[in-house]
Amino acid sequence: MSETPPQKRVVVVGAGWAGLGATYHLAQQGYDVTLLEASPYPGGLVAGWKTAGGRSVEGGIHGFWYPYHNIFSLVRELGLDPFTPFTRSSQYSPAGLEVESPIFQHEPRLPTPLGTFLYTRFQRLPLIDRLSALPLLYAIADFDNSHQAWQRYDKVTARELFKDFGVSARLYQESFEPMLLVGLFAPGEQCSAAATLGMLYYFILAHQPNFDVAWCRGTVAKMIFQPWVERIEEVGGKVLTNKRVDDLLLDDSGKAEGVVCGDEVFHADAVIFSVSVNAMKKIVSSSSSLRNYREFRDLRNLGAIDVLATRLWFDRKINIPLPSNACFGFDPEIGWTFFDLNALHDEYRHEPGSVIEADFYHASQLLPMSDEQIVEKVQRDLATCVPGFGEAKVIDSSVIRVSQGVTHFAPGSYQHRLPATTSIENLFMSGDWIINRHGSWSQEKAYVTGLEAANLVIERFGQGSKANIIPVEPDEPHIQAARNLNQTARELGNALLPDFWLP
Numbered sequence: 001m002s003e004t005p006p007q008k009r010v011v012v013v014g015a016g017w018a019g020l021g022a023t024y025h026l027a028q029q030g031y032d033v034t035l036l037e038a039s040p041y042p043g044g045l046v047a048g049w050k051t052a053g054g055r056s057v058e059g060g061i062h063g064f065w066y067p068y069h070n071i072f073s074l075v076r077e078l079g080l081d082p083f084t085p086f087t088r089s090s091q092y093s094p095a096g097l098e099v100e101s102p103i104f105q106h107e108p109r110l111p112t113p114l115g116t117f118l119y120t121r122f123q124r125l126p127l128i129d130r131l132s133a134l135p136l137l138y139a140i141a142d143f144d145n146s147h148q149a150w151q152r153y154d155k156v157t158a159r160e161l162f163k164d165f166g167v168s169a170r171l172y173q174e175s176f177e178p179m180l181l182v183g184l185f186a187p188g189e190q191c192s193a194a195a196t197l198g199m200l201y202y203f204i205l206a207h208q209p210n211f212d213v214a215w216c217r218g219t220v221a222k223m224i225f226q227p228w229v230e231r232i233e234e235v236g237g238k239v240l241t242n243k244r245v246d247d248l249l250l251d252d253s254g255k256a257e258g259v260v261c262g263d264e265v266f267h268a269d270a271v272i273f274s275v276s277v278n279a280m281k282k283i284v285s286s287s288s289s290l291r292n293y294r295e296f297r298d299l300r301n302l303g304a305i306d307v308l309a310t311r312l313w314f315d316r317k318i319n320i321p322l323p324s325n326a327c328f329g330f331d332p333e334i335g336w337t338f339f340d341l342n343a344l345h346d347e348y349r350h351e352p353g354s355v356i357e358a359d360f361y362h363a364s365q366l367l368p369m370s371d372e373q374i375v376e377k378v379q380r381d382l383a384t385c386v387p388g389f390g391e392a393k394v395i396d397s398s399v400i401r402v403s404q405g406v407t408h409f410a411p412g413s414y415q416h417r418l419p420a421t422t423s424i425e426n427l428f429m430s431g432d433w434i435i436n437r438h439g440s441w442s443q444e445k446a447y448v449t450g451l452e453a454a455n456l457v458i459e460r461f462g463q464g465s466k467a468n469i470i471p472v473e474p475d476e477p478h479i480q481a482a483r484n485l486n487q488t489a490r491e492l493g494n495a496l497l498p499d500f501w502l503p
């Protein structure tokens with residue numbers, strides 16, 4: 001008679017996309033999984049809740065881009081229908097409307113990046129400035145997301161990269177830097193060129209439809225996380241909130257045997273950390289075990305960025321041309337976006353007045369302002385883009401300060417980031433900031449790293465089936481050919497020339 005092997009216990013720390021992804025898969029595979037979350041709600045940066053007045057808010061609105069195949073597949077499997085159709089977007093500066101983007105998948109498909117170049121409707125930027133991006137195609141082909149490519153580009157700033165490749169001042173200031181402020185949450189001189197190339201390729205350049213984005217028809221918390229957590233509990237996973245982990249317990253052989261959470265201990269055969277960079281730094285500082293490992297101490301070299309999420313309810317409907325809008329040039333080093341929630345969220349479709357989400361990235365200098373000052377500023381900036389906001393009255397508002405919330409992909413930070421495996425053999429890492437080779441970013445990356453960590457647990461114990469992770473769509477044939485040619489030239493150069501240059 002064969003005995004069933006004892007159920008392995010796994011503790012997952014942090015209930016964002018990464019932690020929920022790992023927990024769900026392992027619970028489905030029969031593991032005894034406990035997910036510990038410090039805050040009162042699951043969801044991490046995407047958590048949402050109701051204000052005292054009963055209004056739905058969240059820590060910033062979140063878009064789901066066309067290549068988020070793993071998230072779209074999860075949502076289908078859960079039987080949910082949370083998304084709007086893909087939406088068009090515009091970009092504003094203090095001078096007014098700058099750019100309108102079509103829904104790229106509705107246009108005839110052209111080899112990348114031709115579609116992005118031809119179908120995007122620039123209102124002011126001259127053709128000569130747009131053409132100055134062409135030499136950058138070499139760097140796009142050269143950066144293939146490998147370890148070697150990260151080493152070549154990570155210590156260079158995005159600004160230097162664009163300057164070296166001859167990008168015009170206007171194209172940089174009016175197009176690339178605004179994209180960095182909303183994509184990597186930092187201005188060009190503070191972004192790693194490697195992260196810049198990886199992010200731009202994934203969201204914009206790899207394939208014509210990649211820039212298309214959909215939104216949840218309510219908070220992500222209500223539309224996805226709530227039913228997902230219920231499903232996790234149905235398959236046996238435990239999701240415990242208000243549990244802040246502050247130490248990792250090691251046995252005599254140096255293996256993780258559990259985590260400490262105040263005066264409680266949660267025992268485990270494997271542990272997965274799924275917290276942000278900043279939270280991980282705090283855990284290392286309070287941990288008597290992790291501080292003995294250089295790889296964890298090195299995390300103190302990593303940084304995070306301040307973000308501000310506001311939601312404003314107006315006394316009347318304002319005509320907003322497109323539902324999703326990005327803005328630049330209003331404050332030095334700050335990027336911001338605003339969204340017409342009457343068009344996106346079911347809950348506000350019939351609201352008598354406009355409901356607007358306005359989120360500010362790299363917003364350190366705004367955080368000390370009072371809520372009233374912030375709301376006044378937001379209304380002023382909105383009125384610069386769409387004058388109708390000037391006459392309307394704000395009847396309610398929510399201001400959420402996300403201090404040190406998002407990862408800073410700073411120049412030189414790659415060397416300090418961690419991969420999924422650590423020198424503690426049964427401790428695994430996940431989250432949008434860790435090093436992996438999938439090629440995705442943001443929410444999709446966080447979810448994928450959660451699945452990857454779950455797969456490492458399955459590999460270790462040999463119990464259950466690995467999660468099927470959908471790879472990013474392969475490079476288009478001409479990009480593949482350019483990459484192969486470039487790789488051959490590199491190998492030839494390496495064989496013939498001495499290796500004494502900086503990477």
Ligand SMILES: Cc1cc2nc3c(=O)[nH]c(=O)nc-3n(C[C@H](O)[C@H](O)[C@H](O)COP(=O)(O)OP(=O)(O)OC[C@H]3O[C@@H](n4cnc5c(N)ncnc54)[C@H](O)[C@@H]3O)c2cc1C
Pocket residue numbers: 013014015016017018019036037038039042043044045046059060061062063064243244245246274275276279280283307308309359402405406430431432433441442443444446
């Ligand atoms: C304003 C804003 C807008 C954004 N817009 C987009 C967008 O449009 N599209 C997109 O794809 N991405 C967007 N992002 C990025 C996206 O939110 C993140 O990439 C993603 O949510 C990261 O998920 P995660 O699981 O890695 O980490 P997190 O969401 O940070 O989750 C980590 C969890 O760990 C918990 N935790 C921390 N410390 C402990 C501890 N000691 N013990 C227990 N639990 C702990 C935290 O409370 C948190 O719940 C945006 C982010 C912000 C802030």
